[in-house]
Amino acid sequence: MAGKKVIITGVPGVGKTSVINESMTRLEAEGVPYQNINFGTFMFEVAQREGMVKDRDEMRKLDKNAQKRLQQLASQAIAKIEGNVIIDTHASVKTPAGFLAGLPEWVLRELKPDIIILVETDEDQILKRRLSDATRVRDIEGARAIADHQNFNRAVAAAYATITGCTIKYITNADFLIDRAVEEMMQTLR
Numbered sequence: 001m002a003g004k005k006v007i008i009t010g011v012p013g014v015g016k017t018s019v020i021n022e023s024m025t026r027l028e029a030e031g032v033p034y035q036n037i038n039f040g041t042f043m044f045e046v047a048q049r050e051g052m053v054k055d056r057d058e059m060r061k062l063d064k065n066a067q068k069r070l071q072q073l074a075s076q077a078i079a080k081i082e083g084n085v086i087i088d089t090h091a092s093v094k095t096p097a098g099f100l101a102g103l104p105e106w107v108l109r110e111l112k113p114d115i116i117i118l119v120e121t122d123e124d125q126i127l128k129r130r131l132s133d134a135t136r137v138r139d140i141e142g143a144r145a146i147a148d149h150q151n152f153n154r155a156v157a158a159a160y161a162t163i164t165g166c167t168i169k170y171i172t173n174a175d176f177l178i179d180r181a182v183e184e185m186m187q188t189l190r
């Protein structure tokens with residue numbers, strides 16, 4: 001079964017995982033099942049096994065070539081999964097050396113996405129969510145830097161669409177309006 005491959009991205013703290021989880025639960029009840037694959041978890045399993053990092057937030061600080069190798073291994077493993085698949089990942093990753101493309105050409109060639117979704121919201125809301133999430137080691141940066149990252153993600157997503165022919169969908173996950181984001185995501189995934 002070929003299935004649909006949907007890549008879902010968003011800057012850390014935008015709430016993409018929350019929107020994905022709720023959408024999947026409701027779609028399952030409608031008889032439209034998706035597997036949810038977290039790209040970072042595939043990378044982390046290798047990085048942890050090889051003693052490169054202790055937590056997932058350390059990965060974006062690794063040497064660029066090490067991150068690229070982990071990306072490649074993750075994309076090869078994920079490409080083998082059949083059926084309707086959501087791939088929860090990043091359009092770009094902010095590293096100490098600058099933005100690293102989350103979906104470079106060799107990753108896209110493996111994953112062959114039908115759609116790439118960008119979950120977004122206002123930068124001040126993202127900043128507030130990061131500050132209140134004690135479970136993660138989030139980068140602390142200002143609202144302007146977060147806005148720059150979201151802008152870069154739109155630019156790089158345009159390049160991904162050009163390479164693959166996939167469509168790009170923006171979904172807003174605003175404060176108190178997560179249901180609206182879930183509804184829009186469900187429509188896109190159906």
Ligand code: AP5
Nearest residue numbers: 012013014015016017018040059060102129174175176178
């Ligand atoms: P990943 O696991 O994707 O980490 P992340 O970016 O921190 O993503 P999260 O899933 O934790 O953030 P989220 O925004 O989805 O937040 P959540 O739903 O929890 O990636 C880990 C690492 O893997 C990366 O740093 C990178 O190193 C690596 N990686 C992954 N893909 C890669 C790739 N392609 N290439 C290279 N490296 C890669 O929500 C956050 C908070 O907001 C919660 O408290 C939630 O309750 C709240 N919230 C959500 N929605 C709302 C709302 N509408 N209103 C109010 N609050 C809300």
